[in-house]
Amino acid sequence: MATFHIEGGHKLAGELHPQGAKNEALEVICATLLTTEQVTISNIPEIRDVLKLIEILTELGVKVNRVQKGMYLFQADQLDMHYLQSEQFAQQATSLRGSIMIIGPLLARFGQAYIPQPGGDKIGRRRLDTHFVGLQKLGAQFNYDPDKHFYHVETEKLLGAYMLLDEASVTGTANILMAATLAEGTTTIYNAACEPYLQQLSNMLVAMGAKIDGIGSNLLRIEGVSELKGCKHTILPDMIEVGSFIGLAAMTSSEITIPNAGVNHLGIIPDSFKRLGIQLNIQGDSIHIPAQDSYEIETFIDGSIMTIADAPWPGLTPDLLSIFLVIATQAKGSVLIHQKMFESRLFFVDKLIDMGAQIILCDPHRATVIGQNKKHQLKGTTMSSPDIRAGVALLIAALSAQGESKIYNIEQIDRGYEGIDQRLNSIGAKIERVD
Structure with missing residues (x-):
């Protein structure tokens, strides 16, 4: 200490x-899981929470290359999904609340994801209902193991849907938005968070090939695509x-x-x-x-x-x-x-x-x-x-x-x-x- x-x-x-913005970094780094192609992100703040997330992605199988201070290359073409059920993952993800945002991309690409009860700041109750209810609207099934404090979501296929979020959760909107980019059909998210972090994430996803309307507003429309490509992105x-x-x-x-x-x-x-x-x-x-x-x-x-x-x-x-x-x-x-x-x-x-x-x-x-x-x-x-x-x-x-x-x-x-x-x-x- x-x-x-x-x-x-x-x-x-x-x-x-x-x-670089910490909250944006956590979102856009998770978004690299949506594609098999290389993604370059610049102006990454090399702080504890961000480096911990990069470490989690590395253990998951993402190829990570630090080009220079603040600039990293990510390529998620060969992932080890079994790592998500390991004790090591449980320990790492529990201490980082931002790790919750890997479930949207993984669910969209692989049809399943695991996450322990996230940790982070001791600033009061920070519920996760918005994340999981939104993913359920897209067709995911949600299970919680109270003994291991582990969440599991799975689906055969994500389908676009209309949803009104119960709160304008930033990380909840990010998770649902990332999943919706690869869902079949159109997703409409009303009462979406519209912070600059979300605008940046949306712009990055568009650069990867996603179709998103309403960026910067609380009403997002996402037309699902079959795959996303790589891109270059700079954090605010x-x-x-x-x-x-x-x-x-x-x-x-x-x-x-x-x-x-x-x-x-x-x-x-x-x-x-x-x-x-x-x-x-x-x-x-x-x-x-x-x-x-x-x-x-x-x-x-x-x-x-x-x-x-x-x-x-x-x-x-x-x-x-x-x-x-x-x-x-x-x-x-x-x-x-x-x-x-x-x-x-x-x-x-x-x-x-x-x-x-x-x-x-x-x-x-x-x-x-x-x-x-x-x-x-x-x-x-x-x-x-x-x-x-x-x-x-x-x-x-x-x-x-x-x-x-x-x-x-x-x-x-x-x-x-x-x-x-x-x-x-x-x-x-x-x-x-x-x-």
């Missing part, structure tokens, strides 16, 4: 280049990392530039930061955040307290609410943070309260933050990272705090952020990784 030792209170200055910059860097600049009163930020794919994220009083200068595809000694939270038109809440795209992504909450602790004014999608994601606020933040945890989904306008600096403390996003939020808090902090369980941060300590140290941070 590794620990971050952080010396807080230093201003940072320079450029931070965002890595990670919007969550871009948002994290904006929050870092605000909290540490630092001047930071984020080049190649994928501005056209950020949706309402920039405007949401502006509602907290953070200045952003967008120049082409770069974002410049000037050093601010103070930033003030807006109120609603009637003067009531501002609410920042997550929502399915094009609403605000839930992965950034931890960052918004931390930023608000040093703003002028108050805000209600409403985390609608995951009931345990706000429980890290007790660590911020220990650091001197004024936060009222109303319930598992809502927290009221009373900003201190940087008049009372947070104080360093010892804490543990509960999940990827909260871990980075705590790291940002520690970098802005007075004194030294320690963050344990930083493997959670490494799952989503590549070499974050090295990159931040390069612009003036004081972070030491201790094994």
Whole structure:
């Protein structure tokens, strides 16, 4: 287990280049299972979760070649389906929630797939019903072994169908979409997730020969084809990392530039930061955040307290609410943070309260933050990272705090952020990784 030792209170200055989007990488890497031909993917973030998925595919029989940093070749022409029933697969897939997205492609190509109960962040209940109900609509049979905690899906033939998803699940939509590309007939998915990750996956599938209409909307129509071919695909910059860097600049009163930020794919994220009083200068595809000694939270038109809440795209992504909450602790004014999608994601606020933040945890989904306008600096403390996003939020808090902090369980941060300590140290941070 590794620990971050952080010396807080230093201003940072320079450029931070965002890595490739983790969530997109997990989807498009799974999509390589849909074809026997070679697929080239660039701008892959070499982080724990992504590398673990690549390892799973390698054990499954996919030929993987790392051409250079971030660029990989995949060819799934000879797969060992027996591996899916092995103890090794059970151990690997259980620790990676994104592994659930291999079942759609495997079901479409081979008529069956196995997956253990996936793991991942401890952020509350994350059900899989949308995945399996959607696949059942296409003609799959679903079985669950409660003793081994293993799911098994199988089919003689997938047939296109109309479906209304019970929730706009990103990974659920991705799984169903990938399976539908090789199903016979037309599939219509209503209430589909439409995040940039899904748009990128859809564009990649079209490049492979899939027929998909409605990309970017919540109504997708897929005309099944008999086979898909290889392609080349480049992953977008990670919007969550871009948002994290904006929050870092605000909290540490630092001047930071984020080049190649994928501005056209950020949706309402920039405007949401502006509602907290953070200045952003967008120049082409770069974002410049000037050093601010103070930033003030807006109120609603009637003067009531501002609410920042997550929502399915094009609403605000839930992965950034931890960052918004931390930023608000040093703003002028108050805000209600409403985390609608995951009931345990706000429980890290007790660590911020220990650091001197004024936060009222109303319930598992809502927290009221009373900003201190940087008049009372947070104080360093010892804490543990509960999940990827909260871990980075705590790291940002520690970098802005007075004194030294320690963050344990930083493997959670490494799952989503590549070499974050090295990159931040390069612009003036004081972070030491201790094994």
